[in-house]
Amino acid sequence: MSAQSYTAATSVDEALEAMATGARPIAGGTDLVVGARGGKAPLPDALVAIHRVSELRGIREQEGGLVLGALATHADIVASSSACELFTALADASAIVGSHATRTAGTIGGNVMNASPAMETGGPLICFDAVATLRSASGTRRVALTDLFTGPGRTVAEPGELLTELAIPTPKDGTGSCYARLEYRRQMEIAIVGATAVVTLDGGTVRDARIAITALAPTIHRVAEAEQALNGSDASDAAVHAAADAAAGASRPISDVRGSAQYRRAMAAVLTRRAISTAITRARGGRFPIPASPALHGAVNGGAA
Amino acid sequence: MATAEKPFIRQDGKDKVTGLGRYTADLDMTGMLQAKFRYSDHAHARITRIDTSKARALPGVFAVITHEDVPDVRYGPFVQDRRLFAKHKVRYEGELVAAVAALTNEIAQRAVELIEVDYEPLEIVSDVEAALQPGAPLLHEEWASYGASEDVVREGNDCSRSTILKGDPDKGMAEADIVVKERYVADMSHAVPIEPHAVVAQWQGDRVTIWSSTQVPFIARSGVATTLELPEAHVRIVVPHLGGGFGGKCEFHYEAQVAALARVAQRPVRLVFSRREEFLAPDHRREGQVLELETGVRRDGSIVARRGRLILDNGAYSADAPFFPQLAAMMAAGPYKIENVFVDASLAYTNTTPSGSVRAPTAPQACWALEQHMDSVAGQLGMDPVEFRRLNIVKNGDEGPTRQVFEDIGAAETLERAVELIGYGKELPDDEAIGVAVGWWPSFGIASGAYVKINGDGSATIITGAQECGTGAVMALPLLAAEILGMEPESFSLLYQDTDAGPFDSGASGSQTTFNNGRAVMAAANDVREQLLDLAAEQLEANRDDLELKDGAVSVKGSPTKSVTIPELAEAAHGSTLLLGRGADAVPEMPASDAAGCTGRLGMESFLAPTFITHAVRCKVDRETGVVRVLEVAAVHESGRVLNPIGANGQVEGGVVMGIGMATLEGSLLGEDARQLNPHLLDYKLQTASDSPPIHIGWVDSPTKPGAGGPKGSKGIGEPPCVPTPGAIANAIAQVTGARVHQLPMTPARVWEAMQR
Numbered sequence A: 001m002s003a004q005s006y007t008a009a010t011s012v013d014e015a016l017e018a019m020a021t022g023a024r025p026i027a028g029g030t031d032l033v034v035g036a037r038g039g040k041a042p043l044p045d046a047l048v049a050i051h052r053v054s055e056l057r058g059i060r061e062q063e064g065g066l067v068l069g070a071l072a073t074h075a076d077i078v079a080s081s082s083a084c085e086l087f088t089a090l091a092d093a094s095a096i097v098g099s100h101a102t103r104t105a106g107t108i109g110g111n112v113m114n115a116s117p118a119m120e121t122g123g124p125l126i127c128f129d130a131v132a133t134l135r136s137a138s139g140t141r142r143v144a145l146t147d148l149f150t151g152p153g154r155t156v157a158e159p160g161e162l163l164t165e166l167a168i169p170t171p172k173d174g175t176g177s178c179y180a181r182l183e184y185r186r187q188m189e190i191a192i193v194g195a196t197a198v199v200t201l202d203g204g205t206v207r208d209a210r211i212a213i214t215a216l217a218p219t220i221h222r223v224a225e226a227e228q229a230l231n232g233s234d235a236s237d238a239a240v241h242a243a244a245d246a247a248a249g250a251s252r253p254i255s256d257v258r259g260s261a262q263y264r265r266a267m268a269a270v271l272t273r274r275a276i277s278t279a280i281t282r283a284r285g286g287r288f289p290i291p292a293s294p295a296l297h298g299a300v301n302g303g304a305a
Numbered sequence B: 001m002a003t004a005e006k007p008f009i010r011q012d013g014k015d016k017v018t019g020l021g022r023y024t025a026d027l028d029m030t031g032m033l034q035a036k037f038r039y040s041d042h043a044h045a046r047i048t049r050i051d052t053s054k055a056r057a058l059p060g061v062f063a064v065i066t067h068e069d070v071p072d073v074r075y076g077p078f079v080q081d082r083r084l085f086a087k088h089k090v091r092y093e094g095e096l097v098a099a100v101a102a103l104t105n106e107i108a109q110r111a112v113e114l115i116e117v118d119y120e121p122l123e124i125v126s127d128v129e130a131a132l133q134p135g136a137p138l139l140h141e142e143w144a145s146y147g148a149s150e151d152v153v154r155e156g157n158d159c160s161r162s163t164i165l166k167g168d169p170d171k172g173m174a175e176a177d178i179v180v181k182e183r184y185v186a187d188m189s190h191a192v193p194i195e196p197h198a199v200v201a202q203w204q205g206d207r208v209t210i211w212s213s214t215q216v217p218f219i220a221r222s223g224v225a226t227t228l229e230l231p232e233a234h235v236r237i238v239v240p241h242l243g244g245g246f247g248g249k250c251e252f253h254y255e256a257q258v259a260a261l262a263r264v265a266q267r268p269v270r271l272v273f274s275r276r277e278e279f280l281a282p283d284h285r286r287e288g289q290v291l292e293l294e295t296g297v298r299r300d301g302s303i304v305a306r307r308g309r310l311i312l313d314n315g316a317y318s319a320d321a322p323f324f325p326q327l328a329a330m331m332a333a334g335p336y337k338i339e340n341v342f343v344d345a346s347l348a349y350t351n352t353t354p355s356g357s358v359r360a361p362t363a364p365q366a367c368w369a370l371e372q373h374m375d376s377v378a379g380q381l382g383m384d385p386v387e388f389r390r391l392n393i394v395k396n397g398d399e400g401p402t403r404q405v406f407e408d409i410g411a412a413e414t415l416e417r418a419v420e421l422i423g424y425g426k427e428l429p430d431d432e433a434i435g436v437a438v439g440w441w442p443s444f445g446i447a448s449g450a451y452v453k454i455n456g457d458g459s460a461t462i463i464t465g466a467q468e469c470g471t472g473a474v475m476a477l478p479l480l481a482a483e484i485l486g487m488e489p490e491s492f493s494l495l496y497q498d499t500d501a502g503p504f505d506s507g508a509s510g511s512q513t514t515f516n517n518g519r520a521v522m523a524a525a526n527d528v529r530e531q532l533l534d535l536a537a538e539q540l541e542a543n544r545d546d547l548e549l550k551d552g553a554v555s556v557k558g559s560p561t562k563s564v565t566i567p568e569l570a571e572a573a574h575g576s577t578l579l580l581g582r583g584a585d586a587v588p589e590m591p592a593s594d595a596a597g598c599t600g601r602l603g604m605e606s607f608l609a610p611t612f613i614t615h616a617v618r619c620k621v622d623r624e625t626g627v628v629r630v631l632e633v634a635a636v637h638e639s640g641r642v643l644n645p646i647g648a649n650g651q652v653e654g655g656v657v658m659g660i661g662m663a664t665l666e667g668s669l670l671g672e673d674a675r676q677l678n679p680h681l682l683d684y685k686l687q688t689a690s691d692s693p694p695i696h697i698g699w700v701d702s703p704t705k706p707g708a709g710g711p712k713g714s715k716g717i718g719e720p721p722c723v724p725t726p727g728a729i730a731n732a733i734a735q736v737t738g739a740r741v742h743q744l745p746m747t748p749a750r751v752w753e754a755m756q757r
């Protein structure tokens, strides 16, 4: 641990000023502080807290889409009806981050900028064509999420750049989406295998399919072969299977304490298939609930597990 | 309802839930220093040089110590094979080479890194079977010269071997219609109390007070006295609140090293462990096991013979694991009627962290293997697994594996109630099934003592040596005294957690607090009761035999107006002879057994006041991923007479959830270099509150005869609840998938792999 200086900004300009002299932003601290305590990396010498910057809060609808302030928490996202209806895969992802406490403290900005290859919201944001706004003392630029991640823990952002918001265009009518993660227990999981599917149907035909895999390569990425297997198809089981197998084929899993490469590859196919099937069900208007925050005994709204 | 059976609120509850409660790591003292350890750099190596000069020279460092700075004493409860600091060799990754006390944690850490240690690496032995092969490198070349209890059978890397022999197993096996032989492997797992270890030591002259997060303060005291060569009267152990233990805080750990640092530094010193250190520390983990089980049955389902070969992982040094082989052998025989039994169990030294008494040591793993094996045998017989158990489970008058004759037991009743509670046989979705497992566990009769004193106003204080780790066992002691004294439990204060105050007690281990200290408190209360009656007889000028003590007063039977209250008696006593009771009840005798053919007898050849348990679990298995969810558990226990239902149910709930964790996720993996690969809670996954299923609890009331058990015919309760859960889950998994998982924990990947075969 051991940060030498800490300031709490009350505006974006104040935050940018601190960052211009080398301070690192801290939002919920659930990656930065927990990582430092666990010995992953020491705290940076200078920190600027951004949790009091009201400009960075909230989720708002705007012409053609939704804008997530960098400080929108996972709990905020799950509570937003627009997010749940239009960007269901994103709500799926935020709903299963950590535990109740993590979802209340952890922000979307922190999740994205921490750039873990196992983080939850990356796959959905990439598939939804989200664009990040990066601001620094010297200007503002917009970067598509597909181009943001460059490796584990690395992004294209320069040290002085603050993520202020994420803009996501409204998907076309007939779109359904899903993010699915392999889970060994009901809370406090880390993605060992994750899959995103965003599927737009036109009549019975798949007009546009977006498929991304998580925790299966150094960065989260879309899988063109899987999308091709689905595009133009009739969304049949055979097409879904082919897409899922293509996603598994494109994965580059490692063997470690969380699972063998062989198991992960097999699970990549299973999870991708489940994500696609659910996305199709949702595109057809079928109900498939977002994972509610699991509670004691796994009871969800009084229902059984 | 007797006072003792009424629900009550524990005295320390409010402090704990409001955050007022103080734990060891919360203690702060003027001038206090922080301790850090230098750990071994290899799992097995000879030390050729230790140079602490650079660490000593670092500003802010007050003490750097190694084996040279403490007496050259080997210690250990059964085999004296360990030292406070490594001297010639290191034998596992968590072994201590040196310790530092400095102004801050950061300085202490830097100093630890400045200590230079040269090693000559040695061949690593991490596999228990390889360890026992002829020609395997010896962890302790000088093992034969170590002090050890006479009954421990040792040979090279086999640190303790026990056998159980009954009848003629070879002949029995030859007569069987069906013989089933299987092999199971359990990985190491951990106790994982939420509070990591902490120790604070402060000297005053030649006496030291040590605050420690220990479950066993008296054992810690004798450990410090032995290793630092001090009289026990110079060592005082005080235990602030404990944030859990599960056996991981049994044995003597670190109190002596921190005391030694504080003596050199001439300041108080505090040690607080990180989670990683907690995983590497000795005696906090459940031993791995390799079990080969073979059972011969007749077509009618009766068992003719059982043979077993067990190898348990001791780790690099011995704490109380030397008695595990005998215990595990009893577990592998199981609570079944079997005419012919031979179980051969060994304890292998390996270059891994030493094993310790984690909640019901050996039992959940051995029971997991045996109960899967029982289901396999039933499958070969074409018999329903519950029916097979019903036929073979022990009943009153039956003989155990060493011919102990069972009396007043309710094992079969636990089986019947559990299958009834879960609805065994009901229609289930295709991906669900019910698994059943039976287990047993002894009570431990150990010396224990307590005092009860009546204060001047008629309130009372219990002074006890008992320690608790959060179970509520000590908190419930006033119930027992209150009933005897006709008082309310709320009128008692409790003094415990201090070796200078209470009489000896073996601590929060072996489910023994209520069992032994409960009897001591009752004896002390009865002692005071006699004194109260004597005094009342004097005051009321009545015949002592005509008096009764009830509702806070002594009165003459039949004439209630002739009475004197306890406060009045207390006031009188404070003008003459004080009311002071002492209690140290005789330890119950071990039941008779015939262990003539058994070797390595370390006290487990018969089970005192044995508990019997059946768990029935309903599980759902995701056949594509291997993920198992436990949906519902029925846990029925025969623990003699239950004294405190809230406390007892709490133990069952916690034990079942611990069992689910062991079954599905909790296990340590080792690298080539014998280092743990997942010594942290990100990848050593505990169960969360959301994972815990509804648990239906049942108690079979079957009190022991007076003198054969605990207070009022009770038995130990703390450990048994985690015993059969993993086995029951395993059987449910096999029902759904048609595949047995032969390795514990049964992680999703292992369940999935079993299905691919």
Ligand SMILES: Cc1cc2nc3c(=O)[nH]c(=O)nc-3n(C[C@H](O)[C@H](O)[C@H](O)COP(=O)(O)OP(=O)(O)OC[C@H]3O[C@@H](n4cnc5c(N)ncnc54)[C@H](O)[C@@H]3O)c2cc1C
Binding pocket: A024, A025, A026, A027, A028, A029, A030, A031, A032, A033, A034, A070, A096, A097, A098, A099, A102, A105, A106, A107, A108, A109, A110, A111, A112, A113, A114, A118, A119, A120, A121, A161, A162, A163, A164, A188, A189, A190, A191
């Ligand atoms: C118990 C636990 C469970 C978790 N489970 C999950 C999980 O299931 N899935 C998952 O994806 N994550 C999980 N996490 C990780 C973490 O909670 C999330 O990534 C969270 O969204 C991070 O947000 P934060 O605000 O806390 O980030 P912080 O820790 O404050 O910041 C993280 C990083 O992003 C940078 N940063 C933050 N905000 C900005 C900004 N606006 N502009 C530029 N840089 C910024 C910081 O400098 C830092 O490098 C878990 C964490 C914990 C402690």
